[in-house]
Amino acid sequence: MPKTDLYQSPDYYLLDELLSEEHLLIRKTVRDWVKKELSPIIEEHAQNATFPKQLLKGLAELGAFGPTIPVEYGGAGLDYIAYGIMMQEIERGDSGIRSTASVQGSLVMYPIYAYGSEEQRKKYLPKLASGEMMGCFGLTEPDHGSDPGGMTTNFKDMGDHYLLNGAKMWISNAPFADIAVVWAKSEAGKIHGLLVERGMEGFSTPETHNKWSLRASATGELVFDNVKILKGNLLPNVAGLKGPLGCLNQARYGIAWGALGCAMDCYDTALRYTKQRKQFGKPIAAFQLQQKKLAEMITEITKAQLLVWRLGILKNENRATPAQISMAKRNSVETAITIAREARQMLGGMGITGEYPIMRHMMNLESVITYEGTHDIHLLITGMDITGEDAFK
Numbered sequence: 001m002p003k004t005d006l007y008q009s010p011d012y013y014l015l016d017e018l019l020s021e022e023h024l025l026i027r028k029t030v031r032d033w034v035k036k037e038l039s040p041i042i043e044e045h046a047q048n049a050t051f052p053k054q055l056l057k058g059l060a061e062l063g064a065f066g067p068t069i070p071v072e073y074g075g076a077g078l079d080y081i082a083y084g085i086m087m088q089e090i091e092r093g094d095s096g097i098r099s100t101a102s103v104q105g106s107l108v109m110y111p112i113y114a115y116g117s118e119e120q121r122k123k124y125l126p127k128l129a130s131g132e133m134m135g136c137f138g139l140t141e142p143d144h145g146s147d148p149g150g151m152t153t154n155f156k157d158m159g160d161h162y163l164l165n166g167a168k169m170w171i172s173n174a175p176f177a178d179i180a181v182v183w184a185k186s187e188a189g190k191i192h193g194l195l196v197e198r199g200m201e202g203f204s205t206p207e208t209h210n211k212w213s214l215r216a217s218a219t220g221e222l223v224f225d226n227v228k229i230l231k232g233n234l235l236p237n238v239a240g241l242k243g244p245l246g247c248l249n250q251a252r253y254g255i256a257w258g259a260l261g262c263a264m265d266c267y268d269t270a271l272r273y274t275k276q277r278k279q280f281g282k283p284i285a286a287f288q289l290q291q292k293k294l295a296e297m298i299t300e301i302t303k304a305q306l307l308v309w310r311l312g313i314l315k316n317e318n319r320a321t322p323a324q325i326s327m328a329k330r331n332s333v334e335t336a337i338t339i340a341r342e343a344r345q346m347l348g349g350m351g352i353t354g355e356y357p358i359m360r361h362m363m364n365l366e367s368v369i370t371y372e373g374t375h376d377i378h379l380l381i382t383g384m385d386i387t388g389e390d391a392f393k
């Protein structure tokens with residue numbers, strides 16, 4: 001059922017004053033699009049577990065595919081604050097749709113831009129930016145998630161081509177992607193990125209069903225059975241785990257902003273609801289227990305807003321470290337999931353329905369807290385950064 005989207009973003013510390021006119025315009029443009037195009041249809045897609053493909057064109061027109069990729073390759077050529085704002089507004093609508101944008105921009109376009117040849121950049125980037133071509137990113141395997149360095153997907157040098165074998169699992173956009181950036185080991189055991197195109201013999205992308213989370217996002221496997229890969233499809237300018245992890249820095253940064261969008265939407269919804277809903281003769285917002293929840297929510301949102309804004313400035317200056325990005329991703333997702341759980345209770349029975357976005361955000365965030373590095377992996381990254389001790393192995 002189409003509903004009116006009344007969202008207003010909380011800005012308790014007047015942080016909008018830190019944004020430029022251009023940032024504010026981008027935010028308004030994306031927010032208007034989310035209200036008009038995404039909000040009216042997303043609940044039905046989530047309930048039916050279908051991906052709203054009709055949104056792809058609009059996302060491309062907003063510049064959400066490759067916001068920081070230079071204009072000459074079809075990207076939007078924007079700074080990192082603009083990229084963060086876009087992801088926040090889109091994820092405010094739905095984490096699954098932000099996922100699609102993150103994967104396309106940060107995990108497909110970024111590696112082609114950062115590690116690809118000039119020929120690969122020119123061939124793929126403009127089509128990916130316009131949404132004419134969609135991509136996915138294959139790092140995780142059935143037996144190697146948090147520990148991608150243990151991957152077994154591999155390729156052999158056959159002289160004029162490579163032969164790729166193995167499988168990837170939990171891959172966002174896989175069921176409809178035209179191209180996959182796949183990380184695989186050479187015979188020497190070095191990790192490389194390969195561009196695998198739909199239609200290559202031996203390459204299939206079975207869809208993953210029965211998800212209770214990110215239901216409006218398509219997830220699948222990538223299966224490689226002696227797939228013949230032209231040598232020109234290897235990304236020439238990176239080798240080793242730092243290749244895929246470098247892409248994750250980009251995507252995790254977007255999630256740090258994006259997940260906060262869910263937190264802000266849940267807070268905004270709960271604030272409006274509790275001011276209107278009356279029990280015992282007065283609005284439930286007048287009860288101390290409800291005020292405690294709302295006050296704690298806005299405090300945590302404000303702290304997280306400051307963190308991601310500062311991280312954006314450091315990214316713009318090329319000074320943000322991977323560990324700083326981990327801290328922000330972890331903090332934003334934890335903030336969002338805690339707020340979503342509290343907000344759901346504040347709406348009572350209505351909180352479990354699709355009339356409000358809270359339960360959908362809450363379930364989506366169960367994936368967001370796991371992908372792009374789990375909550376605990378990011379904690380261990382911070383731990384290693386501050387102590388110098390590696391507690392992973």
Ligand code: TGC
Nearest residue numbers: 099102139146148149172240241242245246322371372373
């Ligand atoms: P380790 O020995 O620490 O590092 C190996 C090499 O990588 C370098 N490195 C990084 N480089 C760039 N950025 C980073 N963030 C980096 N972290 C490490 C490191 O310097 C080293 O370089 P070199 O030159 O010395 O070789 O690696 P490790 O095997 O001990 O693993 C470390 C660990 C656990 C932190 C890492 O592997 C990790 O982050 N695990 C989590 C896996 C993960 O995040 N997977 C995400 C899959 S993609 C996804 O979820 C997409 S969801 C998309 C959506 O729908 O939005």
Ligand code: FAD
Nearest residue numbers: 137138139140145146170171172367371372373374376392
């Ligand atoms: P595991 O690594 O098996 O972890 C299980 C638990 O063990 C976790 O709690 C973890 O924190 C803990 N753990 C692991 N190692 C340690 C340790 N050293 N110390 C303490 N605790 C530890 N991947 C892609 O490559 N591309 C995608 O597009 C993509 N999209 C996804 C979409 C969805 C909806 C989901 C759910 C996942 C997606 N992923 C994708 C995969 C995602 O990145 C992995 O699920 C994630 O990295 C965790 O790996 P795992 O599921 O194998 O869990």
